[in-house]
Amino acid sequence: MVKKIFAKVFIYFMLLLMYAPIILLIIFSFVDFDYIDFRQLFNGDVINLNLYKELFTGEDGEVVVQAFKNTLLIAIVSAIVSTILGTFAAIGMFYSKKRMRKLYELGGQIPILNPEIITALSLTILFVFVGIQFNFFTLLIGHVVLTIPFVVLSILPKLKQMDNNIYEAALDLGAKPSKALRSIIIPQILPGILSGFILAVTLSLDDYIITAFTRNNSFVTLSTYVYGVTSKRGAIPPTLRALTAIIVVVTLIVLLVINFTSGKKDNKRGKRI
């Protein structure tokens, strides 16, 4: 019994440690004082949406709106590209010979362990070497390189779970390889493709390092904007509290969507005998 209580207390303590800063941030995003002081909260009616208003209408308002748009644009475009490429890469890896497959899988995983700064630097050197101007295209390549291993990693287990003979069954029933791929393999691994896509979106959304190295300087995303204002002015502008609160909520929604889709899938398998 004591053990159980201890275990619970420990878990809640850990969660509190992890989430206290975020909760604090969200609370203070509704308080428009320049500096943060808990006593302010008890000074009557201080809760308001002023910071949110100022974020979009203040002197940086236009930049922030543009940054939101840019961030979403690059996240979605790069996620679509890396999901398509990653899906075919995973299928190709899965159906290659056993020894090659191990090699490919290892090759696909190294970029995940590799520090991001190395990927960013090497990409920059590559672009300079080839002589490409930094533009949306270079940024797109950067984000695709960043997210593709994760897409592959979320699809491969789905392929491994699949009945070995399912592709052969489709061929056996008269489907050409392309038809078998479209109507059997892709639908079978769709949950993996979807979670790979969502993972790619979230990774791209909050990426700073690769974005900073591969973007054209006029292309502002949320992460580069936040880094820019904090490094320029010394004190953290209060509007950032509203901005980060929005990002947290968006991330939370995405996370719930992921859990919801994978939870449904598990239920389905649970019913199987």
Added chain:
Amino acid sequence: MTKKNKIIELKNICKEFDGTLAVDNFNLYVRKGEFVTFLGPSGCGKTTTLRLIAGFEMPTSGVILLNGEDISKLPPYERPVNTVFQRYALFTHMDVYDNIAFGLKLKKIKETYVDKKGVEKERYRKYTNEEIDEKVKKALKIVDLEEFEWRDVSTLSGGQQQRIAIARAIVNEPQILLLDEPLGALDLKMRKEMQEELKAMHKKLGITFIYVTHDQEEALAMSDTIVVMKDGVIQQIGTPEDIYNEPANAFVADFIGESNIYSATMVGDKLVRFLNHNFVCVDEFENNKKVDVVIRPEDIVLGDAGCGMVDGKLVSKTFKGVHYEYIMMVGRNEVVIQTTDNFEINRVASISIDPFNIHIMEKEFTVNRYVDAWIDKNNNVVISEEPFECDITQLIPGSHIDDEGYLVDSLGVRYDLTDADVIAEIDLKDIEVIDNSEDGTIAGEIVSIIYKGDHYQIIVRTEEDEDFVIDTEYTWNEFDKVSIKVDPKKIKLTLKAEVKEYVKD
């Protein structure tokens, strides 16, 4: 059999995977409407052969003829055969109807029509939705799952999924239905039920069935013809009765049903000696020939002491429902007997065997023969990459080895036998099996065990794929990792070339 009757014919089929032969020179034809079973232990090549017919694998050499036409190079989607897989391989993202209709929706059928000018022409069209509907319903009726069309595949039980898999295959009206251990995943009762149903289905549909299983009872119960396989080689082709009553060799006898197998010697015209007794038999072999004898436990008549041909002591008795199973010791040999008669154990009793029930087979292995052995520069004989200190003076009568390592015969002629190719023969009894892979000379794995009354005949396969056949008194298990030890002095050697080719100077 007329040529018209053959629906499929496999000629000299070999299939190699990374240098190992999975199917070795497979020759078989199947008649239209036949129920053929490939039977054998796991890894015997039966599934590979089925996959070659389905088109999932291409043969390394040989041809597959379907109705006389070579289909060996056709991809699976162009072959008029369908497969039922061991783990069903149903499309879990579709409902039952879509699973069954999958093949129909892709199929193009030939039809003749009359065009505007009144000329009869041929064209291809797809099935209409109504036709597909009708066919799916019919297929579901055949597998006894009417009204299941809209069920999600994942909500069905194992047996029901298996039926859907069968329906999905037969709805395409294949010329041959291939079944890869389709009942392997079902429990015993369900399996027996499905066996009966498959048999009935085969009769009703008239489709040729090729069935793969490792379950000998299933094979005996269902098939018109059984093909027994081992190590990619066909051991015997025959009706269930043939295979059971007249096994071609000790492996088939041991694999199909229970059997007593003994090493025996022909001692006269239709007279064979084993269990220290001369038995009258019906098979003719030359005198003094060493043979293997098979007697089914149910064919041995048990009687009171002195009343039969051989006396022995009953040492064990097991009640098996329909009959008792006794073990009798005759000298050092065990005899397994099945009878409904009740005898007391630990007493002497006798057995007699009808001559027709003594089945005599050629011995498969009389000696281990290695045709690609050679002599290295230290005068050792290399067998399976391992040097043995054999007595090489036996190659030249009356010779000895001089200080420089050359062989000198009685006349003083010197021979240099380095790199000479020799044939090495080792008697089955002269090889010792050791429990771990380090202590012996060559490490390997036990791939086969056959009990022969008073000893086991085991086959140890080395990493170089060399087989050593060994007679041993000790019990081993299949797949045991062992090593073997040979007394080099007992290895018999023969030179492949003439002795004079090795004369030094």
